[in-house]
Amino acid sequence: MADPIIKIRNLHKWYSGVHALKGVSLDIQPNEALGLVGDNGAGKSTLINILSGIQQADEGEITIDGEKVNFRNPRDAMDRGIETIYQYNSMVPTMSIARNMFIGREPLKASFMGVGIMDRKRMAEESVQAIADVDLHLRSPDALVGELSGGQRQGVAIARAMHFKSKVMILDEPTNHLAVKETQKVIGFVQSLKELGITAIFISHNIHHVFECCDRIVAMARGEVVLDRRTEETNMEEIHSAL
Amino acid sequence: MRRLLKIYMEKPELAGIVFLLLLAAVFQFQTDGAFLNAYNMQGILGILPEMALVAIGVTLLMICGEFDLSVGSVFALTPMVMAVLIQDGWPFLPAIMAGMATALLIGFVNGFLTIRFQIPSFITTLGMLFVARSITVVISGGFPPVLPRDALPRGMFTSFVGPNDLFRMSFVWFVLVAVVVSLLLSRTNFGNWVRATGGFLPAAQAMGIPTARVKTACFMLCSLLAGFAGTIQVMRLGAPLPSIGEGLELQAVAAAVIGGTALTGGIGTILGGIIGATLIRVIDNGLVLSQVDANWFKLAIGSLTIFAVILNSWLRKKAKAMKVET
Numbered sequence: 001m002a003d004p005i006i007k008i009r010n011l012h013k014w015y016s017g018v019h020a021l022k023g024v025s026l027d028i029q030p031n032e033a034l035g036l037v038g039d040n041g042a043g044k045s046t047l048i049n050i051l052s053g054i055q056q057a058d059e060g061e062i063t064i065d066g067e068k069v070n071f072r073n074p075r076d077a078m079d080r081g082i083e084t085i086y087q088y089n090s091m092v093p094t095m096s097i098a099r100n101m102f103i104g105r106e107p108l109k110a111s112f113m114g115v116g117i118m119d120r121k122r123m124a125e126e127s128v129q130a131i132a133d134v135d136l137h138l139r140s141p142d143a144l145v146g147e148l149s150g151g152q153r154q155g156v157a158i159a160r161a162m163h164f165k166s167k168v169m170i171l172d173e174p175t176n177h178l179a180v181k182e183t184q185k186v187i188g189f190v191q192s193l194k195e196l197g198i199t200a201i202f203i204s205h206n207i208h209h210v211f212e213c214c215d216r217i218v219a220m221a222r223g224e225v226v227l228d229r230r231t232e233e234t235n236m237e238e239i240h241s242a243l
Numbered sequence: 244m245r246r247l248l249k250i251y252m253e254k255p256e257l258a259g260i261v262f263l264l265l266l267a268a269v270f271q272f273q274t275d276g277a278f279l280n281a282y283n284m285q286g287i288l289g290i291l292p293e294m295a296l297v298a299i300g301v302t303l304l305m306i307c308g309e310f311d312l313s314v315g316s317v318f319a320l321t322p323m324v325m326a327v328l329i330q331d332g333w334p335f336l337p338a339i340m341a342g343m344a345t346a347l348l349i350g351f352v353n354g355f356l357t358i359r360f361q362i363p364s365f366i367t368t369l370g371m372l373f374v375a376r377s378i379t380v381v382i383s384g385g386f387p388p389v390l391p392r393d394a395l396p397r398g399m400f401t402s403f404v405g406p407n408d409l410f411r412m413s414f415v416w417f418v419l420v421a422v423v424v425s426l427l428l429s430r431t432n433f434g435n436w437v438r439a440t441g442g443f444l445p446a447a448q449a450m451g452i453p454t455a456r457v458k459t460a461c462f463m464l465c466s467l468l469a470g471f472a473g474t475i476q477v478m479r480l481g482a483p484l485p486s487i488g489e490g491l492e493l494q495a496v497a498a499a500v501i502g503g504t505a506l507t508g509g510i511g512t513i514l515g516g517i518i519g520a521t522l523i524r525v526i527d528n529g530l531v532l533s534q535v536d537a538n539w540f541k542l543a544i545g546s547l548t549i550f551a552v553i554l555n556s557w558l559r560k561k562a563k564a565m566k567v568e569t
């Protein structure tokens with residue numbers, strides 16, 4: 001087996017009294033699609049929030065490509081190629097697709113102390129290209145994200161992550177509140193990541209979806225990993241009983 | 244419906260422009276042409292920049308998702324600091340700089356308290372409204388400082404310019420600021436961050452935007468513009484009264500809202516805020532010219548604001564429903 005792209009060792013997190021992560025260790029292989037399942041409050045979001053720099057661990061170690069990392073904010077994680085997609089949190093509905101694609105990473109024509117004129121032509125062209133690359137068909141990069149369906153929004157978020165050459169894509173319940181057809185679209189996106197050589201961590205409450213698009217399934221309960229199997233070596237019953 | 248919503252979300256100031264034109268036509272008719280004559284226009288355009296500059300800052304801050312109720316007090320405090328220092332023998336330039344620095348400091352404190360303690364800026368800046376007003380009165384010593392006639396370079400700020408002396412210099416400053424802030428909001432990465440921060444804070448944070456710094460910058464810019472506007476008014480009037488700008492904070496919020504800025508942040512344009520401010524000034528002036536009892540002014544502004552907010556929130560609900568159904 002290749003060297004893991006992400007190595008998590010003995011991660012702990014406390015929230016004023018709640019021990020949300022109790023020594024989680026996990027290896028994630030390059031180009032695998034990992035499904036993360038578990039009941040409400042199992043610690044899934046806490047784990048990936050730490051991986052994406054939104055929160056910091058109280059104890060433990062994360063290495064990426066063999067190098068120890070310490071993300072202080074989401075930008076640090078993004079700079080290391082880790083991009084996170086949430087149901088609600090990754091797009092601003094009142095802004096256009098092109099602007100959303102480049103939030104925080106706007107191409108600039110000229111700048112002074114970090115503030116500069118955006119290259120709007122490039123933003124429009126590159127977002128059209130990025131969206132086409134994920135086989136999403138949208139009329140215009142100037143459409144507001146608020147006008148898109150939930151599935152289309154997730155498509156744009158995924159297009160954004162790919163445009164910025166992310167190596168690891170974390171999807172935290174990306175199919176929540178989506179209609180069946182939209183959900184299938186998102187699962188299709190996750191499946192296509194594999195062909196593109198992108199590692200995916202897919203969190204879902206729907207075990208069927210996880211079986212559909214993941215190579216490996218990790219189950220968490222009460223802040224611990226309670227099961228870790230290749231998809232073909234396990235089944236629904238085993239996962240249900242582990243939870 | 245979809246088209247209407249799209250227009251509203253992209254050009255929220257459009258309704259304001261239409262209403263402004265309508266109103267101008269009505270007043271022109273009502274006053275037998277006195278409204279649009281050169282003399283009256285000179286009056287409106289001479290005062291407008293002071294309020295519009297405040298509205299620009301407040302609009303920017305509201306787009307960023309925060310409020311500033313202290314602008315009226317900063318409007319008075321900034322020139323008061325300047326005047327007191329000039330009276331103490333300071334030259335004009337360092338004195339005005341000290342005034343502006345005071346405004347920036349107040350903006351910074353507003354932002355810092357709001358973000359650090361996670362309290363609504365409505366409350367922080369309400370407190371600052373009283374604090375800054377109080378400081379203004381105290382440092383004035385109860386009497387407005389008397390400034391020597393030649394202490395202020397009025398030529399740079401308030402003297403008449405343009406064809407038929409239609410404008411004051413303040414109008415030039417206002418146009419300059421309006422263009423710069425509009426470009427800042429629409430063309431720069433900073434503007435993108437402001438909209439993202441106000442539009443949907445969790446997304447902005449998840450994308451690594453330094454939202455605390457973006458908000459603080461907007462608070463400071465808003466405060467600075469209010470201070471600058473107050474300084475211009477004092478130059479026009481010739482004396483720094485400690486009571487100027489009272490009630491201006493609410494008029495500025497009204498201007499932003501009438502111009503299509505959403506109370507919830509993320510939606511709005513600088514042009515909208517300016518249109519709103521212009522509407523308020525035009526209503527004020529038009530009512531006086533039409534010889535209507537001046538006390539109707541607040542009723543008119545109030546109704547217009549409520550109407551604008553209702554329209555805004557109705558459209559927003561529609562937009563939300565639209566998102567769910569797709």
Ligand SMILES: Nc1ncnc2c1ncn2[C@@H]1O[C@H](COP(=O)(O)OP(=O)(O)OP(=O)(O)O)[C@@H](O)[C@H]1O
Pocket residue numbers: 015016018020038039040041042043044045046047
């Ligand atoms: N910001 C927070 N403050 C306090 N406690 C928190 C916070 N975030 C999470 N917790 C607690 O930590 C534990 C793990 O929560 P987490 O959100 O990671 O679970 P999850 O597996 O993502 O659940 P879900 O499936 O509901 O999303 C829970 O007990 C939760 O109440």
Ligand SMILES: [Mg+2]
Pocket residue numbers: 044045046
């Ligand atoms: Mg969760």
